[in-house]
Amino acid sequence: MANLNADIRTVQSPVNQYGLDDSTFWLAATCPHCGPSSFLMVAATVSSGSPQKPNGHVQYLRCVACRRGAVMNNGVLSPGTTPLPAVDGCPDDVDVAWTEVRSDLSAGAATSAVMMCRKLLFHIAVEQGLAPENDKGRAPTFEQCLAQLREKGLLTPPLEPWVQHIKDVGNKANHDLSVITPEDALRVATFTRQLLVTTYEMPFRMREALGEPEEPLDGATTISV
Numbered sequence: 001m002a003n004l005n006a007d008i009r010t011v012q013s014p015v016n017q018y019g020l021d022d023s024t025f026w027l028a029a030t031c032p033h034c035g036p037s038s039f040l041m042v043a044a045t046v047s048s049g050s051p052q053k054p055n056g057h058v059q060y061l062r063c064v065a066c067r068r069g070a071v072m073n074n075g076v077l078s079p080g081t082t083p084l085p086a087v088d089g090c091p092d093d094v095d096v097a098w099t100e101v102r103s104d105l106s107a108g109a110a111t112s113a114v115m116m117c118r119k120l121l122f123h124i125a126v127e128q129g130l131a132p133e134n135d136k137g138r139a140p141t142f143e144q145c146l147a148q149l150r151e152k153g154l155l156t157p158p159l160e161p162w163v164q165h166i167k168d169v170g171n172k173a174n175h176d177l178s179v180i181t182p183e184d185a186l187r188v189a190t191f192t193r194q195l196l197v198t199t200y201e202m203p204f205r206m207r208e209a210l211g212e213p214e215e216p217l218d219g220a221t222t223i224s225v
Contacts, residue, residue, distance in 0.1 A: 005041075005062075027061060027072075032079045032106065034066040035086075080106040084189055087196040089204025094120065098196060101189055110185035117192040118170045121145055124199055128152045142167055154198050162191045 025042040040061040059072035071078050082102045090098060097120050104113035125145035126132045129152070133139060140148075146163060149155035155163070169184045207214060 027059070029061075029077060030081050031063040031066060031068070032070055032077065032081050033068040034063060035082070036065075038063050038065045040064070040070065082106045083186065084193055087193060087201050089200040090196060091200075094123065094196070094200065097123070098193070101192065105182070105185060105189060108182065110180040110182050113185045114169055114180055114188050117188045120192055121149075121195065124154070124195060125149055128154065142170065149195070154195060156198070159191065159194065162187075166191050
């Protein structure tokens with residue numbers, strides 16, 4: 001712990017230094033980078049008052065677990081905490097796309113999150129055997145993707161009530177400038193995550209439990225997300 005800040009360099013400043021044993025300059029919060037609740041250490045504080053009162057303060061923080069940084073502006077942590085957990089067992093490109101969805105949600109970019117969720121749905125459908133283009137060179141429709149997911153057993157009856165809502169929100173995100181609310185985006189992302197869990201995480205967990213190697217999809221064609 002004594003070497004936690006050995007790599008930090010500061011500009012010349014009259015601000016006093018504080019020891020690691022000073023509890024005033026430790027903060028309990030959820031790290032926006034590594035997820036679980038973690039202690040964040042105040043690396044520097046700019047304030048005219050007490051550091052225990054965050055209003056009007058800028059606090060520079062560092063997670064003691066992942067050592068990445070964050071800033072507390074007037075009591076608001078930036079970057080924001082990423083909603084929804086990661087999904088184990090995803091291919092690298094899907095994992096990157098899902099991480100982008102979560103980052104969009106944390107930044108309030110609701111429309112971008114919905115559009116990326118829609119791309120993930122198309123990607124999974126094609127990965128599961130749907131042709132990426134028809135004879136006219138056109139991508140599959142949303143309904144064709146849903147039909148493919150139903151055929152493969154990935155779109156189960158309990159998820160059906162979500163489908164029309166996902167379709168309506170996705171159409172607004174793709175075809176006009178209607179406002180997508182954060183609540184709508186979170187619902188779309190929640191549905192998408194369940195699809196990712198069914199498609200990737202559950203088979204991954206079973207292979208892990210049985211000690212079996214990962215098996216690629218036979219003859220599957222994927223599209224870039």
